[in-house]
Amino acid sequence: MDHGHVLTANRLSDGIVVFLTATSAWSEQIDEAVLAREPLAAAALEKRGVEFEETNLVTGAYLIEAERQGAAITPTRVRERIRACGPTVAYLGVHTPPCHAQATAVAA
Amino acid sequence: MYRYDEFDQTFVDQRVEQFRSQTSRRLSGELTEEEFKPIRLMNGLYLQLHGYMLRVAIPYGTLNALQMRTLADISETYDKGYGHFTTRQNIQYNWPKLEDTPDILADLASVEMHAIQTSGNCIRNVTADHWAGVAADELADPRPVAELIRQWSSLHPEFSFLPRKFKVAVTGAPADRAAVKFHDIGLRMHLNDAGERGWEVIVGGGQGRTPMVGVTVREFLPEEELLGYLEAIMRVYNLFGRRDNKYKARIKILIHETGAEEFSRLVEEEYARAPRPSVEVERKELDRISAYFAPPQYETLSALQPDLEGRKLENPEFARWVRTNVGAHRVTGYGIVNISLKPAGGIPGDATAEQMRTVADLAERFSHSEIRVSHHQNLVLPDVKLSDLHEIWTVLSADGMGEANIGLLGDIIACPGLDYCALATARSIPIAQSISRQFSDPSRLEDIGPLRVNISGCINACGHHHVGHIGILGLEKKGKEFYQVTLGGHSGTDASIGGVLGKGFSEDEIAGAIETIVDTYLGIRGDSESFLECIRRVGTPPFKEALYAPA
Incomplete structure (x- = not known):
């Protein structure tokens, strides 16, 4: 299991939660995020977040603690697990797609 | 109800156009987030856990059928087909896009509504x-x-x-x-x-x-x-x-x-x-x-309603709903219909676009087009003839709004909690759901009597847990949510703040803990003594004993 940090933000135009990938794209799937295992790598991620904010693609970028097991990335804190997957409750009339971190959040 | 004059309308319209220009400057990068944040907040647009959230003001909780229909349309056009009525008589949309928000505000302005002063350090919606x-x-x-x-x-x-x-x-x-x-x-x-x-x-x-x-x-x-x-x-x-x-x-x-x-x-x-x-x-x-605010033209009606009494005799469920959900109106022959947005296992305060339209239709047909939002996150049809109650109940029941639980244990106040809120420390909605499922038998609820369970997902207390007869506060410790229980809060004339009972409970334990508290009350209550009166008489010891004493 790898432990480290993932950079997350909200997309400026629609507010949706996104994660920075290894190819410097923003994905809605946390499993596609790049995991920084060293403090220096985490700092570099954070710096890239500031650059993206300056180009007004995302807003409110910050690092979260997470673990990677196989292909799945799970944030450490409950808050971030829910943020990565959407509400744990089935909201009216809307189907929530299954999400790895979600299952962990509900089980926790 | 109040109608905008020319000044009000011009002011709100100008404000929409101002925000349209500010939003486009933000999207183009002309304005930084630091510059834009106070502007969007002044227009009710927050950034929450999963995205933007728009809080729309419903002044003193009063709105008309047309406004309710517009709220429904907005939820479908720009959001995910539902809205959340709040403990401050407002409505929140959980998924608006920044780029759509000026259009949403324009739609609101077209029916004399806005989102001004629903955030920030100002005097909020009264x-x-x-x-x-x-x-x-x-x-x-x-x-x-x-x-x-x-x-x-x-x-x-x-x-x-x-x-x-x-x-x-x-x-x-x-x-x-x-x-x-x-x-x-x-x-x-x-x-x-x-x-x-x-x-x-x-x-x-x-x-x-x-x-x-x-x-x-x-x-x-x-x-x-x-x-x-x-x-x-x-x-x-x-x-x-x-x-x-x-x-x-x-x-x-x-x-x-x-x-x-x-x-x-x-x-x-x-x-x-x-x-x-x-x-x-x-x-x-x-x-x-x-x-x-001049009252509508009321008809002179009889206090005796043989038809209504007949319906109640025929249908005990309807009779129960009349007992629990219809309030005393100041005009003879009329009633105040309280619509529960708290179905067993549901999300307190949430309503779909369809439900909003159903309520708008009912208001138009039976309540002089007027609707209220209560801070308990329910809706109200204020001016209903008692002879129309049965038809209203039938329509509401068919649309999942016929729950007979106003002021009872199923009528739970809950903030959005960690499922939506960036400030929350724990989820509140699933707790409300598990409790309302556990206490879904309406005859049992009626037997238990008036009991307010209020749930907040953090110490900011949007779920009013301090004034719940039973208050539940969600917190997080070492990556796990847990729930602290208070007893004896009350927001009425004889107001009081609830006291903490003891150590908290996990998500799985909480409904059982409420069950224990209720059973304890049922065992010691005096004749027609309400839960609150009982707590005030005996204090917390019997409840602590039941919850925490080693088995």
Whole structure:
């Protein structure tokens, strides 16, 4: 299991939660995020977040603690697990797609 | 209800266009987030856990059928087909896009609505008794004064940058349904011996991390002095309220730190000093506003309703709903229909676009087009003929809104919690769901009697847990959510703040803990003794014993 940090933000135009990938794209799937295992790598991620904010693609970028097991990335804190997957409750009339971190959040 | 005049409409329309331009400058990068954030917040647009959230003001919880239909349309056009009615009588959309928000605001403006002052350190949407104007026990409709305060406080330059947010609630009835003792300013109407209206001014109540019951600084303020006096309170707060610490910035802390007597003295001094004519309420203006709230033409109806009685005999479920959900109207032959947005296992306060339209249709057909939102996160049809109750109940039941649980254990207040809120420390909705599922048998709920369960997902207490007869506060420790239980809170006339019982419970344990508390109550209650009365008589020991004593 790898432990480290993932950079997350909200997309400026629609507010949706996104994660920075290894190819410097923003994905809605946390499993596609790049995991920084060293403090220096985490700092570099954070710096890239500031650059993206300056180009007004995302807003409110910050690092979260997470673990990677196989292909799945799970944030450490409950808050971030829910943020990565959407509400744990089935909201009216809307189907929530299954999400790895979600299952962990509900089980926790 | 109040209708915009030309000035109101122009002001709101201009504001929409201003925000449209600001949004496009933000999207193009001309404005930074730091510059834009206070602007979007002034227009009700927050950034929450999963995205933007738009909070729309429903002044004193009153809206008409057309406005409700527009809220439904907005939820479908720009959001995910539902909205969340809040504990401050507003509605929130959980998934609006920034780029759509100017269009949403334009749609709202087309039906005399907006999202101004639903955020920020200003005087927020004024809340009122949701039975205002129709309750049998009311002295007079408090909404003209609520509207007057709304107009006075909207973008008031002196009160746009207060130390912290500021909430006002009003009631015209002796039974407090508006929680006036838990607002920065609570106003309660009284009549003097001459039958003239005056207001008891209660200041410094609130919940959050430092819950306090407000103190009365004036027993009877003549109505025409109201705005001048409120202005004096606001000035004292603006001057002496703390700005060094966000958590100590509310007026309740100022009153606590200076003492109620000294605070009162400062207010009276400022009130005596301030030039009176400029601030005195013009009777004319209040009369102008009051005309909008003139009661509809009621029919002369009989108190005896043989048809209704027949329906109740035929259908015990309908009879139960009439008992639990219909309030006493001041006009004979009419009732106040309280629509529960708390189905067993549902999300408190959520309504789909379809449900909103159903309520709008019912309001149009049976309630002079008027609807209310209650701070308990339910809806109200205020002016219903008793002879129409059965049809209304049938329509509501077919659309998942026929629950007979108003004021009972299933009628749970819950904030959005960690499922939506960026500030939350734990989820509240799943807790409400598990409790309302556990207590879904309506005859059992009725047997238990009046019992308010309020749930907040953090110490900011949007779920009013401090005033729940049973309060539940969600916290996080070492990556796990847990829930602290309080007993004995109450937001009515005899207000009290709940006391913590003991160590918290996990998500899986909480419904069982509530079950134990309820069983304990059922075992020791006296004849027709309510849960709250019982707690006040015996205190917490029997409940602690039942919950924590080793088996």
